[in-house]
Amino acid sequence: MLNQTISLNVGVTKSFPCSYLNDQEERLLMLVDPEINAHAYYYSLIENGFRRSGDQVYRPHCENCQACQSLRIPVNNFIPSRSQKRLLNKNKHFSVEVTQSHKPNYFDLYQKYIEQVHSDGVMFPTSTEQYEQFINSSWNQPLFIEVYDRDKLISVSITDQINNGNKTLWSAFYCFYDPDYRASSLGKYAVLTQLRLAKESDIDWLYLGYYIEKCKKMNYKTQFNPHQRFIDGQWLSFNTKK
Incomplete structure (x- = not known):
């Protein structure tokens, strides 16, 4: 749960081979339009398990694995x-x-x-x-x-x-x-x-x-x-x- 009441659009990627565990597939929850929303809300997002790569903001959202903490x-x-x-x-x-x-x-x-x-x-x-x-x-x-x-x-x-x-x-x-x-x-x-x-x-x-x-x-x-x-x-x- 976010610490403040906000409404952000997110999307889920397709599953693809995990970069860290050979026997797993990963899927990501991605922030839509990060160039608009990320600067204002990244503090709350990172407090809720998100992270950035370049402009993109994501969090693991795998169906059969919760290894990433x-x-x-x-x-x-x-x-x-x-x-x-x-x-x-x-x-x-x-x-x-x-x-x-x-x-x-x-x-x-x-x-x-x-x-x-x-x-x-x-x-x-x-x-x-x-x-x-x-x-x-x-x-x-x-x-x-x-x-x-x-x-x-x-x-x-x-x-x-x-x-x-x-x-x-x-x-x-x-x-x-x-x-x-x-x-x-x-x-x-x-x-x-x-x-x-x-x-x-x-x-x-x-x-x-x-x-x-x-x-x-x-x-x-x-x-x-x-x-x-x-x-x-x-x-x-x-x-x-x-």
């Missing part, structure tokens, strides 16, 4: 684990910059990341057109959180900043990094960096997209605690810290 972290309550503290210390020589200006050299890093890390995914092979359609949005201006090893750009986190009056939440839209730095666990480091910056900016929630227990590329998200997952229309609290 939207996951969010209460920024002020987050407590890094011992391994996360070690990672932060290990990567303390990296520098971080935040901008709202997209830079041309992002695509080369994105292309290298997709080709070496996600060559089995739907975004391979890459193209500038596919990349731009994926990250750009006519109704949303994201933050770009850059990580540098000295002067070398090694990671970019695209983070949506969504406002609703005097409330703001962040959504970790996508992160890509230099595969040569796999040992630095830049994906996890990117989340930890977003959490730090969100706390400094008085952001209450960081949304991490969908958690899928049986998908290795998606189940790492429960390592950030405490967190909440959107299940059967409700946000339920979890703390899986070991």
Whole structure:
């Protein structure tokens, strides 16, 4: 249920092979005319399990599977684990910059990341057109959180900043990094960096997209605690810290 009384048109896609679970098919609930409605209502939509891809706003609506659970972290309550503290210390020589200006050299890093890390995914092979359609949005201006090893750009986190009056939440839209730095666990480091910056900016929630227990590329998200997952229309609290 939406937290405010609004009327939005949505449509349901046909079923197609799931991008994350080989034995499943997926179906999406799509917001109609997002260029008109998304900017005003995305705060409420993301609170109800929706997410964006480019201009489009969607939520899984599968007939025989409910594996996708939207996951969010209460920024002020987050407590890094011992391994996360070690990672932060290990990567303390990296520098971080935040901008709202997209830079041309992002695509080369994105292309290298997709080709070496996600060559089995739907975004391979890459193209500038596919990349731009994926990250750009006519109704949303994201933050770009850059990580540098000295002067070398090694990671970019695209983070949506969504406002609703005097409330703001962040959504970790996508992160890509230099595969040569796999040992630095830049994906996890990117989340930890977003959490730090969100706390400094008085952001209450960081949304991490969908958690899928049986998908290795998606189940790492429960390592950030405490967190909440959107299940059967409700946000339920979890703390899986070991």
